Amino acid sequence: MKYMALIYTNPATMTPPDSPNFGRMMEGYKLANETYKRDGVYVSGDALQPATTATTVRVRDGRTETMDGPFAETKEQLAGFYILDCSSLDDAIRYAAMIPGAAHGAVEVRPIMVFDR
Numbered sequence: 001m002k003y004m005a006l007i008y009t010n011p012a013t014m015t016p017p018d019s020p021n022f023g024r025m026m027e028g029y030k031l032a033n034e035t036y037k038r039d040g041v042y043v044s045g046d047a048l049q050p051a052t053t054a055t056t057v058r059v060r061d062g063r064t065e066t067m068d069g070p071f072a073e074t075k076e077q078l079a080g081f082y083i084l085d086c087s088s089l090d091d092a093i094r095y096a097a098m099i100p101g102a103a104h105g106a107v108e109v110r111p112i113m114v115f116d117r
Helices: 020-039 089-096
Strands: 002-009 042-047 055-060 063-068 077-085 106-111
Touching: 002 089, 020 042, 020 089, 077 089, 089 106
Parallel strands: none
Antiparallel strands: 002 077, 002 106, 042 077, 055 063
């Protein structure tokens, strides 16, 4: 089953790219990526630009409406994701715990809906 690991971070407490801790954090992501690929669970993943670059789209009465920024105002914002193909939720949680963002933010693990085609 495929699971999406949604990485949420608080921009106010994110590790700045020019700090010594940034390299250590990125090494953690490198290790997670290598582990996922070695174990054959990696499907895809990426970091996202800041929420300030988001555009929210709604369609009301046939008209497309857009709004700058994310839909929800929260301290933690969606910063990236992984799609992992795991045999169980327990495995997906174990792999999600390897994501460095889990140490200072949160990682939501959610099964991907499969529709019969």
